[in-house]
Amino acid sequence: TQLLEQSPQFLSIQEGENLTVYCNSSSVFSSLQWYRQEPGEGPVLLVTVVTGGEVKKLKRLTFQFGDARKDSSLHITAAQPGDTGLYLCAGGRNYGQNFVFGPGTRLSVLP
């Protein structure tokens, strides 16, 4: 059983479309990070959110942390082929000192 669930698992869209991916859990996290991973490489951090209800924007990407710090969303406006990749959310737990990752959303943006 995954502690963090992500949806959708796969997403294929045309350039210029908007999309939202979700990261959900029944557990509370002290912080939540979003990473993007490209084939043959390690994940690279996009953003960290720590406060319930927090919204962060990174150019065309908008990240939101749920009020209860159990879920998060990533919204991409006007997607571009360069946004193609595997998007991973990762939660830092209140107890212990380890991270847990979701299974990822594989995004393909077609030109």
Next chain:
Amino acid sequence: EAQVTQNPRYLITVTGKKLTVTCSQNMNHEYMSWYRQDPGLGLRQIYYSMNVEVTDKGDVPEGYKVSRKEKRNFPLILESPSPNQTSLYFCASSLSIQYEQYFGPGTRLTVT
């Protein structure tokens, strides 16, 4: 250049033959960890270390060992590899648990 390095990048071995995957970071980070990545399961943490001589189990530690004798190095040891340990392995480091994790390039391990 700030980086996390892993060696080897690719390894094919046989069941039961001990192996070590090395990990080194040059950012003076205290927190280091090992993950394995399998299709549909995402990244699962194997072991982590909060500082020298301080290590702890992650979510899937069975069949693995680690050590942290120096701050920069965090090797992953498979004493008796089995086929179910065939996977893509990543080492990562960060200032501490709440900060950005920097990942190495990955080691693709196949155990036959």
